[in-house]
Amino acid sequence: MPSGIKLSLYGFDVDIGEFVRLIRDLAGAKLDAQSKDALKTMIAEVGKSFDVVLDVVTPLYALNTEAMLRSEFPKLYANFKNAYLKNSNEIRTHCHIVTDQFERLKASQSWKQNIPVIRDAFQRLIETEATWASADYTLANKMSDFLSNVDIELSRIDAMLQTDAITSLDAVRELLADTEQQIKSIKAHLDELRIISARLGP
Numbered sequence: 001m002p003s004g005i006k007l008s009l010y011g012f013d014v015d016i017g018e019f020v021r022l023i024r025d026l027a028g029a030k031l032d033a034q035s036k037d038a039l040k041t042m043i044a045e046v047g048k049s050f051d052v053v054l055d056v057v058t059p060l061y062a063l064n065t066e067a068m069l070r071s072e073f074p075k076l077y078a079n080f081k082n083a084y085l086k087n088s089n090e091i092r093t094h095c096h097i098v099t100d101q102f103e104r105l106k107a108s109q110s111w112k113q114n115i116p117v118i119r120d121a122f123q124r125l126i127e128t129e130a131t132w133a134s135a136d137y138t139l140a141n142k143m144s145d146f147l148s149n150v151d152i153e154l155s156r157i158d159a160m161l162q163t164d165a166i167t168s169l170d171a172v173r174e175l176l177a178d179t180e181q182q183i184k185s186i187k188a189h190l191d192e193l194r195i196i197s198a199r200l201g202p
Contacts, residue, residue: 015139016050016189020196025124026105027196035108036200038101043197045094045101047190049143054190056080056150057183063172066165073161073168077154084151102129 027039059076063069106129153175161168 015142016046016186019046020189020192022124022127023193023196027200031200032108035105038104038108040197040200042098042101043193045097047193048090049094049139050186050190052143053146053186054183055083056147057176057179060172060176063169066169069161069165069169069172073157077158080150080154084147099129 023039023043031039063072063076106126153171157168157171157175160171
């Protein structure tokens with residue numbers, strides 16, 4: 001039986017869930033154009049990072065028979081290898097852009113109005129920035145480790161597939177064990193972020 005790495009996505013769905021809650025609060029305040037644009041940029045950059053998880057894991061679900069594994073795995077593995085290094089580096093860039101947008105938000109005139117709801121939203125902004133500042137480096141490393149683990153496992157499956165398709169299929173199933181609910185959760189959070197972004201305007 002295969003004895004590889006299972007892909008735990010629990011940390012990712014918790015991370016994006018917290019980010020969605022914070023952005024939902026901030027987007028509920030009355031914002032000027034600069035603040036809205038900063039929030040939309042943050043949403044887009046976080047979305048790009050978490051889309052990597054979906055892009056990597058989702059195609060593996062289609063490999064549910066030996067025939068599908070033999071015909072589709074080589075292409076899937078090649079696509080992953082081509083994007084692997086690019087994704088690892090870009091995730092760090094996305095995290096840094098989000099950090100920059102927090103600073104842009106803080107400089108906005110919206111928060112300087114002496115209105116209680118604005119002051120409350122600004123306090124949430126400060127708290128959100130502190131949360132993200134402590135999480136962005138961890139998230140980038142977590143994503144990098146995730147991609148590295150996927151690379152190791154796909155390489156192992158690729159080698160097994162040359163001689164034993166049945167064991168290779170079992171390895172794919174083991175790799176995906178317990179990820180389905182987490183994938184659904186991440187996708188739901190990404191969908192909500194896109195809805196929030198649309199409500200902020202063009």
